[in-house]
Amino acid sequence: GQNIDQPTEMTATEGAIVQINCTYQTSGFNGLFWYQQHAGEAPTFLSYNVLDGLEEKGRFSSFLSRSKGYSYLLLKELQMKDSASYLCAVQDSNYQLIWGAGTKLIIKP
Amino acid sequence: IAGITQAPTSQILAAGRRMTLRCTQDMRHNAMYWYRQDLGLGLRLIHYSNTAGTTGKGEVPDGYSVSRANTDDFPLTLASAVPSQTSVYFCASSPNSGSQETQYFGPGTRLLVL
Numbered sequence: 001g002q003n004i005d006q007p008t009e010m011t012a013t014e015g016a017i018v019q020i021n022c023t024y025q026t027s028g029f030n031g032l033f034w035y036q037q038h039a040g041e042a043p044t045f046l047s048y049n050v051l052d053g054l055e056e057k058g059r060f061s062s063f064l065s066r067s068k069g070y071s072y073l074l075l076k077e078l079q080m081k082d083s084a085s086y087l088c089a090v091q092d093s094n095y096q097l098i099w100g101a102g103t104k105l106i107i108k109p
Numbered sequence: 110i111a112g113i114t115q116a117p118t119s120q121i122l123a124a125g126r127r128m129t130l131r132c133t134q135d136m137r138h139n140a141m142y143w144y145r146q147d148l149g150l151g152l153r154l155i156h157y158s159n160t161a162g163t164t165g166k167g168e169v170p171d172g173y174s175v176s177r178a179n180t181d182d183f184p185l186t187l188a189s190a191v192p193s194q195t196s197v198y199f200c201a202s203s204p205n206s207g208s209q210e211t212q213y214f215g216p217g218t219r220l221l222v223l
Contacts (some may be wrong), residue, residue: 030208030209031208031209033212041216041217042199042214042215042216042217043152043199043214045211045213048209048211050208087151087152089151091208095206095210096157097152097154097212099152099153101149101150101151
């Protein structure tokens with residue numbers, strides 16, 4: 001079967017760095033997406049990885065290791081507005097997205 | 110530019126009633142999707158459409174139907190609602206249906222079936 005695993009909840013301090021991990025087992029792989037979802041709102045796109053390595057976008061970076069079925073999202077210089085759920089999704093061989101349940105990130109001052 | 114709109118924002122529905130959730134996008138995207146989101150679970154694909162005039166079944170299609178008469182609109186119909194269909198429903202679209210295509214989401218419809 002297809003499976004995406006992420007921690008349910010994480011807590012971090014404002015100004016710090018946090019790493020949110022995602023492991024996956026899917027039928028085929030055509031890329032991995034990270035989305036941010038604030039409570040009561042729609043998911044919004046953060047990053048996309050298809051090759052191994054690190055993609056950096058400002059305070060957010062995403063890493064992929066295809067051989068390990070592993071990705072992480074790194075958030076630097078945390079701000080209170082980063083409190084949200086972070087969703088990992090893998091595009092399978094049919095180009096459909098398989099979604100993890102999301103990681104709720106709580107930022108404390 | 111509105112992006113993707115969904116209607117209604119929320120709805121309370123009696124079991125057994127028929128309901129259509131509306132989704133409209135103005136980005137001229139070819140591909141559209143319907144997901145449901147339940148607490149503790151990832152987004153689950155209900156139905157999708159790769160282009161106007163075509164539709165396909167996702168992971169959880171039972172009890173739902175869709176149509177794609179034109180590029181902009183992708184309504185989702187619950188023929189006879191049941192309590193297990195209580196969920197938040199998101200419509201999404203992407204330029205095309207292939208690799209690397211980012212999906213953009215509407216604001217969601219919160220549905221309670223009693």
